[in-house]
Amino acid sequence: MVKAPFSKEIERLASECGGIVSVAVRNVANAFDFSYNDDVRMGSASTIKVPMLVEAIRQVRDGALSLDSEYKIAREQCCDGSGVINYLHDGLAVTLKDLLTLMIIVSDNTATNVLIDIIGMDNVNSTLRGWGYTGTILQRKMYDWSGIAQGKDNFIVAREAADLLAKIARGEALGGEWDEMVIEIMRNQQSTNELGLLLPEGVLANKTGQVEGAVNDIGVVTTDKFRYSIAVCTKDAPVPGEAKVTIGRISKAVWDTVAVL
Numbered sequence: 253m254v255k256a257p258f259s260k261e262i263e264r265l266a267s268e269c270g271g272i273v274s275v276a277v278r279n280v281a282n283a284f285d286f287s288y289n290d291d292v293r294m295g296s297a298s299t300i301k302v303p304m305l306v307e308a309i310r311q312v313r314d315g316a317l318s319l320d321s322e323y324k325i326a327r328e329q330c331c332d333g334s335g336v337i338n339y340l341h342d343g344l345a346v347t348l349k350d351l352l353t354l355m356i357i358v359s360d361n362t363a364t365n366v367l368i369d370i371i372g373m374d375n376v377n378s379t380l381r382g383w384g385y386t387g388t389i390l391q392r393k394m395y396d397w398s399g400i401a402q403g404k405d406n407f408i409v410a411r412e413a414a415d416l417l418a419k420i421a422r423g424e425a426l427g428g429e430w431d432e433m434v435i436e437i438m439r440n441q442q443s444t445n446e447l448g449l450l451l452p453e454g455v456l457a458n459k460t461g462q463v464e465g466a467v468n469d470i471g472v473v474t475t476d477k478f479r480y481s482i483a484v485c486t487k488d489a490p491v492p493g494e495a496k497v498t499i500g501r502i503s504k505a506v507w508d509t510v511a512v513l
Contacts, residue, residue, distance in 0.1 A: 258509050268494075273288070280472070282478040284510065286506070299413065304376055310426055323346055325344045447470075457471055469483075470482070477511075
């Protein structure tokens, strides 16, 4: 476990950002474990889509679903916010693999909501609980205002996210090729300007999330020399852009520290 002066740098960056900042790093190979405020339950925004991806691949592994199955997206299924499906033609036919890819790499909310119907919200949460993750939870679809009004929201815990991603990176979550499939989809992420802001290209597989006061990014960093998972979640930063930059600076501080171990 790396401490001062690294921990003091993280504390400084968190203080300058404002609000609540939560950081978890987990060693996969030649890195280190680090925790800063990492047991706080935070609004997940779109980072909850990673547990959804894992659950979908689990069901594929177990034969309940097929990556090649096709689904037609009706106009009434389209959802506002991030993504591309709601700009395409009514009745678009996509495979399960397409839906998973769109949900992660462009954070497509329509794909996400269709997937919730396919894989089941309760199944996502049951799988998380099976790994002992009690703070991360999926309780509503994207842009479900009635659900929000009822107090239902989606949450993530940095410690749980980093631990799950470390399991996946080690091939210990779903096993072998299935865990690698999760990483490969995340590696094609189109939004890399938080954790990846100050990192070399091609080393990050990640998923960002932003909604109201929450700005988050979780991922796996891989090089020929080291590998680690990282989750940085923020809440109520006065300036969302500053939160994004802070995530980038924290990520670079972790990278620089690991690189000289």
